[in-house]
Amino acid sequence: MKTKSFxxxxxxxxxxxxxxxxxxVGRLASEVASILRGKHKPTYTPHEDMGDHVIIINxxxxxxxxxxxxxxxxxxxTGYIGxxxxxxxxxxxxxxxxxxxxxxxxGMLPKSRLGxxxxxxxxxxxxxxxxxxxxxxxxxxx
Numbered sequence: 001m002k003t004k005s006f007x008x009x010x011x012x013x014x015x016x017x018x019x020x021x022x023x024x025v026g027r028l029a030s031e032v033a034s035i036l037r038g039k040h041k042p043t044y045t046p047h048e049d050m051g052d053h054v055i056i057i058n059x060x061x062x063x064x065x066x067x068x069x070x071x072x073x074x075x076x077x078t079g080y081i082g083x084x085x086x087x088x089x090x091x092x093x094x095x096x097x098x099x100x101x102x103x104x105x106x107g108m109l110p111k112s113r114l115g116x117x118x119x120x121x122x123x124x125x126x127x128x129x130x131x132x133x134x135x136x137x138x139x140x141x142x
Contacts, residue, residue, distance in 0.1 A: 014052045015137035021061040029104035031142040053121045059097040098124040
């Protein structure tokens with residue numbers, strides 16, 4: 001048996017729409033990260049960007065389990081001395097709920113140029129409207 005290695009030229013990406021209403025953040029993010037990587041296809045190649053585009057709508061209606069809204073803390077550093085900043089998941093949901101899903105999905109992608117290229121194929125919107133109707137996205141149940 002020979003292993004067939006697929007190239008990016010052989011791949012035509014599809015578009016998927018995921019409704020995040022009443023979905024748990026981590027479970028939704030793991031499914032979406034798998035689709036962005038292309039692991040759901042038999043042509044999966046680890047060193048190529050073979051994934052599909054994913055549109056997530058209704059990010060305001062996503063939910064956390066347990067006390068994560070109060071206990072989960074997101075950190076980032078400004079680059080200055082003593083410049084570590086923190087925000088809880090509840091406050092980040094009020095401020096910008098799209099960042100919660102984006103951080104969860106990007107945390108599950110590879111930390112390389114390939115992972116950053118995969119992350120550009122993720123689009124998150126707060127409500128049910130999105131400007132990607134021309135791409136004819138297909139509804140995906142997660």
